Amino acid sequence: MAEETLLNDDFLRQLINVGEVDIVVGLSTHNHARTIGPVIAAIQAGILKCFPRERVAIINADGGSQDGTTELVERASIDDVWRESKVFALRTLHSISVRYDRTPDPGKALQTILAATDLLRAKTCVLISPESTTIEPDWLQRLARPVYDENFDLVCPIYARQRSDGALMRNLLYPMTRSIYGCRIREPYGSEFAISGRLVTDFLAKGISNDDWGRMGPEIAVTVTAIVGKYRVCQAFLGAKAHPGRGTQDVVGVMRRTVGALFSSMDSNFGMWSVVSGSELPPTFGKPPEIEPEGSRINRKRLLDMFxxxxxxxxxxxxxxxxxxxLGELQRIAALGINEFEYPAELWTRTVFEFVASYHKSIINRDHIIQALVPLYRGRSLTFLTENRNGNGENIETREEALCADFERLKPYLLKIWADGK
Amino acid sequence: MRETILTELIQAFQQMARDIVHYLPRLVVMLIIALVGWLIAYLLKVLVRSSLRLTKFSKLSENAGATELLHQAALPSSTELVSRLVFWVAWFGFFLLGVSVLGIAGLQEYISEFFLFLPRLFVALVILFFGLVAATFFSRAVLLAAVNANFRSSRMLSTAVRIIIIIFAFSMAFEILGVAAETMLIAFATVFGAAMLALAIAFGLGGQDLARRFLQRKLEPNKEEKEDELSPL
Amino acid sequence: MSLKLEAGWYKNAIIYQVHVRSFYDSNGDGIGDFAGLAQRLDYVQELGANAIWLMPFFPSPLRDDGYDISDYRSVHPSYGTLEDFKNFLSIAHGRGIRVIVEMVLNHTSDQHPWFQESRSSSDNPKRDWYVWSDTDSKYRATRIIFLDTEMSNWAWDPISKSYYWHRFFSHQPDLNYDNPAVREEMWNVMKFWLEMGVDGFRLDAVPYLIEREGTNCENLPETHAIIRELRKRVDEQFPGAMILAEANQWPADLRPYFGNGDEFHMAFHFPLMPRMFMGLRLEDRKPITEILQQTPEIPESCQWCLFLRNHDELTLEMVTDIERDYMYDIYAKDKVMRLNLGIRRRLAPLLDNDRRRVELMNGMLMSLPGTPIIYYGDEIGMGDNVYLGDRNGVRTPMQWSGGWNGGFSAADPERLYSPPILNPVYGYPAVNVLSQKRTAHSLLSWMQHIIEIRRSTPVFGSGSISFLHPANHRVLAYVRQLGKEIILIVNNLSSAAQSVELDLRRFKGNILIEMFGRNIFPRISEVPYLLTMGPYQFYWFRLRQI
Known part of the structure; x- marks a missing residue:
């Protein structure tokens, strides 16, 4: 049913024209005309440089853009209408756009792209964020090669991070995913990733995107499906991560899409994760990037106040x-001054686990649980910021490892409270 | 005189005896009805309790915050409460049915009024229940939204929302019971407020982003000077 | 005898390219000859070709397959005598077949008497017939063509103690076209053959006639002046004769060789051929349409020469590096198949002996604008022998039957000029004219059929072309038009079935008639015309307003 509505006649006609391809590059957009220019240019350059012989199609699932985003995408097509100045390409490159809905819906967008990938029998699907203005043509190759040439099913990115960058990723999503599912994926919620046609087919067949968590955080759903389904997962180093919305990011929305989806995923996968202990490092390709210099100024006092x-x-x-x-512990540290404030890793870990358990039991409305975690996350990021303020790459990494170790060590505590009082 | 008194007495006794003879079977019937009523009410209670348990009613009320409320008022659980209510209403109904059998003049009217009143009571209770549920849910939603928008007096706002919704629910319930016509006035007054609130909630839920930005702009006018937000991803 | 005068005959010709040596041996010496060729002209006529292009047959030391000529006015003794040639010419004309011979203008063999005289002393009257220099530092900007064998365009002559100029092998000194005596003599050579009845010349290596310091010595204005002069003389004295340019250049650079219809009549379209192979393998029409869109308009009387394969390697000079690497990887994985900048293989092996692909490629050859050339043997799907040196692997004996030497010669097999192909797939027992003539569905029969259709439809030779750009890039569709005659050609380059929507609104109201089976297809309306096509299928439709 879902696919019926996803692939409307016009889109189907476009797909027929694209035909069978080797690689699909997917873009999910909504009013991204401001940033998509360099992104699409880099994708095109990447295709021409790294995959000149392969059949590649750019597929854009658009959530009702009004600013000409889709036209920008379609302009990346390379056809046989000869123009003097055109870049040289061996093949036709189709860059097509489909409006799946009038309003953006990340789950539907991803599903549209994956359904197209499946129909076109692509071996590899690379998802690129239209906001990744730091993208280089090479990214495409780094993401796609492991799937295309080495039969991996999922390639997660590793970005060059600034010190305080990605606080939620580094304090919750990474350690949590790692301890729960036993796989050290640095960016379980990457803006860029590549998946194999095989995984796409299975993912669609499971109809996971009809589930709550699949709809909420489709990217996490892909990652979790890959790990739980014992697919071949690996990571690739990319460059710096772009932050086009820095300062205006909606933390609650982000938490819903990521933490909410991650928590939800645990309900149906209990059988798998409850027996996992420890974690394994998936194969990682490329050279680790340098720590990026700090680019943002953050008001620590404000963070503490909000906590x-x-x-x-x-x-x-x-x-x-x-x-x-x-609760008592939290109230105690909330009373501390800015200089002595500390939200220790272990306490944070327990906090998260108690949230997970309550979330699982739906003690109150699940969305409210996620929202209630937001101020606590702010407290933890304050400590994270303070700790990493002067650290170099190495001791930032050490602390990250320590946090992950706490998450792994305290997993039995989660298992205990998971079933309590039920 | 004495004879007259005696006759009257005898007559009275006879009348009484007649009346007793007349009423006794009815009393017995009444007692039987009450007893059977009790049995049926008890069965109903068990039935309601188990069906509520099956439908996870406690979870619903828990989500809505009703459980918390009952807990605070040292009342039994919501499932227990509802099943007990059903029992008492049913048994009382049967009891009244029994009383009506006695054929006591005047009482009949009240009894039939009670039976007419029953469905309205039920509707009122349902409204009250959902009112409480809504009050808890929306007050919490407002609280969380306000806290995450860094709004100073979020607790107050949240409590205000809760009180308004509860008042509204009660006035609706009373209106349905027809207990006090004058509550209509209050209800009307609150309807306006509630409509406003409903709009606010719709605004909040439907356009959370917009509302947040609006709030931020309203509450933190000097945003330009503010430092960056921590990037979560 | 000579055929009746017919201007522009070359526009509707089907040219059959053949080497005398490889076609048929009449005297049992292991080498094909003119008497043999004359005997087999019935075959050429049956195939439907109406012109023959002969590879060089002049006396030569044969160090470059006859392109090193030592006498311009005679026939190599192995191939017979001048009388044999005249006889052959007469039979060919009798069968309505015109004859085009090879003329190497740019250079001679170092064994040619002219060069022997020229090198003998610096004051010899013929000294100035070749390009001599005391240093090897002149014309530095000129590229070397045979990179695999030559280090410089100059060679040291120990006899006259100076350097002579050669664009090809060092045993092929370039003639000096700045010398009027050379120009006059070469015209006399051409006149010699034209008077005999030859219908046209393929002029070899024309861009290189003149050298000038500071240029790349190719396509110079002085070279064009010489060609114009030649053409003028041809038109005045031998109306109806045709000259064809061999110039491996980009279409835009080739365009000047047509002049204003006052230079060459025809020129090879070199860049198109590798792109047809590329488009087929990429399953993408882009390379083909792109090169044809870059091809400039040519004068009305001029014509492109199209070919799939010829006696040389499949040349990859006129492609980009990415394209060349792709072509090598796809069509010549084995390094032994590569030569210079090209692939030395025949059509059928290049296409994995896939009948459908062979048909599709021939279909395109016949329907794209230009005169098609069929290389001998490709019409029956002959194979090659990449283990023979140089380009000899595609010059093996013609396979006439499954018998002795494939019916090519009565000589002992050891005596043949080249071993015939013997493997079970392409060898003469499997692939030969005799067996293919017997079945109506053989490649040979099919070729006869398509040639017949092509020849009966002048639009293909003279019509204009306009490309349709259906969104399905696997489908190459174009319209050929000449006056009211309109042909729609749709080719599926893909190995899988495809559906395609064609925008044919400008032909609204026409019905389509498929030209092979003459079946009627639905009438064209406002809505896109939907066609479904099988793997490598192609359609030729005649549009008719009824």
């Missing part, structure tokens, strides 16, 4: 989610 206010104001909500002792 303290959150703990105080949300007390009744937190009381229903957390154990009394945990």
């Amino acid at each position: 303290a206010a959150g703990v105080a104001q949300l007390e009744p909500v937190l009381r229903s989610i957390l154990s009394p002792s945990m």
Whole structure:
């Protein structure tokens, strides 16, 4: 049913014209005309440089853009209408666009791209964010090669990070995914990744994107499906990650899409993750990038204020989610001054686990649980910021490892409270 | 005189005896009805309790915050409460049915009024319940949204929302019961407020982004000077 | 006898390219000859070809397969005598077949008497017939063509103690066309053959006639002046004769060789051929349409010469590096198949002996604008022998039957000029004229059929071309038009079935008639015309307003 509505007649006609391809490059857009120019240029250059012989198609799933995004994508096509100035290409390159809906829906967008990949029998599907203005033509190759040439099923990116960059990724998503599913994927929620045709087919067949978590965070759903289904997963180093929306990012929305999806994924995969202990490093390709110099100034006082206010104001909500002792601990650290403030790794780990358990039991509305985690995350990122302020790459890495170790070590605690009081 | 008194007495006794003879079977019937009613009510209670358990009613009320409310008021669980309510209403109904058998003049009217009143009571209770559910849910939603938007007095806002919704629910319930016509007035007054609130909630839920930005712009006018937000991903 | 005068005959010709040596041996010495060729002209006529292009047959030391001529006015003794040639010419004309001979203008063999005289002393009257220099530093900007064998365009002559100029092998000194005596003598050579009845010349290596310091010594204006002069003389004295340019250049650089219809009548379209192979393998029409769109308009009286394969390697000079690497990887994985900048293989082995692909390629050859050339043997799907040196692997004896030497010669097999192909797939027992003549569905029969259709449809030779650009890039579709005659050609380059929507609105109201089976297809309307096509299938439709 879902596919019927996804592939409308016009899109189907375009797909017929594209025909069988080797690689699909997918772009999910909504009013990205401002950033998509360099991205699409880099994709085109990457295709011409790294995959001149392969049949490649750029497929753009658009959520009702009004600013000409789709036209920009379609302009990347290379056809046989000869123009003097055109770049040299061996083949025709189709760059097509489909409007799956009037409003953006990341799940539907991904599903559209994957359904197209499946129909075109592509061996590899590379997803690129239209906001990744730091993209280089080479990224395409780094993401696609492991799938295309080495039969991997999922290639997750590793970005060059600034010190304080990706606080949620580094404090929750990575350690959590790693301890729960036992696979050290640095960026389980990458803006860029590549998946194999095989995984695409299975992913679509499972209809996971009809589930809550698949809809909420389709990228995490792909990662989790790959790990749980024992697909061949690897990582590739890319360059710096772009932050076009820095300063205006909607933390609650981001948490919903990522943490919410990750938490939800645990319900149906309990049988798998409950027996996992420790974690393994998947094969990683490329050279580790340098730590990027810090580019942002962050008001630490404000972070602390928001944490303290959150703990105080949300007390009744937190009381229903957390154990009394945990709440007490949080109230204690919320009272600390900016200089002595610390939200220790172990306490953070337990906090997250108690949230997971409450989420699983739906103690209160699940979305409210995720929202209640936001102020606490701010507290943890303050500590993260303080710790990494002057650190070099190596001790940042050491601390990251320590946090992950806590997540892995305390997993039995999660298993205990997971089933409690049910 | 004495004879007259005696006759009257005898007559009275006879009348009483007649009345007793007349009423006794009815009383017995009444008692039987009450007893059977109790049995049926008990069965209903068991039935309701198990069906509520089956439908995970406690979870619903838990989600809505009703459980928390009951807990605070030292009342039994919501499932228990509902099943007990069903029991008492049913048994009381049967009891009244029994009483009506006695044929006591005047009482009949009240009894039939009670039976007419029953469905309205039920509707009122349902409204009240969902009112409570909604009050808890929306007050929490408002609280979380306000806290995450770094709004100073989020607790107050949240409590205000809760009170408004509860008042509204109660006035609706009373309106349905027809207990006090004057509550209509209050209800009307609150309807306006509630409509506003509903709009606000719709605004909040439907356009969270917009609302957040609006709030941020309203509450933090000097945003330009502010430092970057930490990038989460 | 000579055929009746017919201007522009070459535009509707089907040219059959053949080497006398390889076609048929009449005297049992192991080498094909003119008497043998004359005997087999019935075959050429049956095939439907109406012109023959002969490879060089002049006396020569044969160090470059006859392109090193030592006498311009005679026939190599192995191939017979001048009388044999005249006899052959007469029979050919009798069968309506015109004859085009090879003329190497640019250079001679170092065994040619002219060069022997020229090198003998610096004051010899013929000294100035060749390009001599005391240093090897002149014309530095000129590229070397045979990179595999030559280090310089200059060679040291120990006899006259100076350097002579050669663009090809060092045993092929370039004639000096700045010398009027050379120009006059070469015209006399051409006149000699034209008077005998020859219908045209393929002029070899024309861009290189003149050298000038500071240029790359190719395509110079002085060279064009010489050609114009030649053409003028041909037109005045031998109306109807044709000259064909061999110039391996980009279409835009080739265009000047047509002049204003006052230089060459025809020129080879070199860049198209590798792109047809590339398009087929990429399953993408882009390379083909791109090169044809870059091809400039040519004067009305001029014509392109199209070919799939010829006696040389499949040349990859006129492609980009990416394209060349691709072609090598796809068509010549084995390094032994590569030669210079090209692939030395025949049509059938290049296409994996896939009948459907062979048909599709021939279909395109016949329907694209130009005069098609069929290389001998390709019409029956002959194979090659990449283990023979140089380009000899594609010059093996013609396979006439499954018998002795494939019916080519009565000589002992050891005596043949080249071993015939013997492997079970392409060898003469499997692939030969006799067996293919017997079945109506053989490649030979099919070729006869398509040639017949092509010849009966003048649009193919003279019509204009306009490309349709259906969104399905695997389908190459174009319209050929001449006056009211309109032909629609649709080719599926893919190995899988395809559906395609063609925008034919400008032909609204026409019905389509498929030209092979003459079946009627639905009428064209406002909506896109939907066709479904099998793997490597192609359609030729005649549009008719009824």
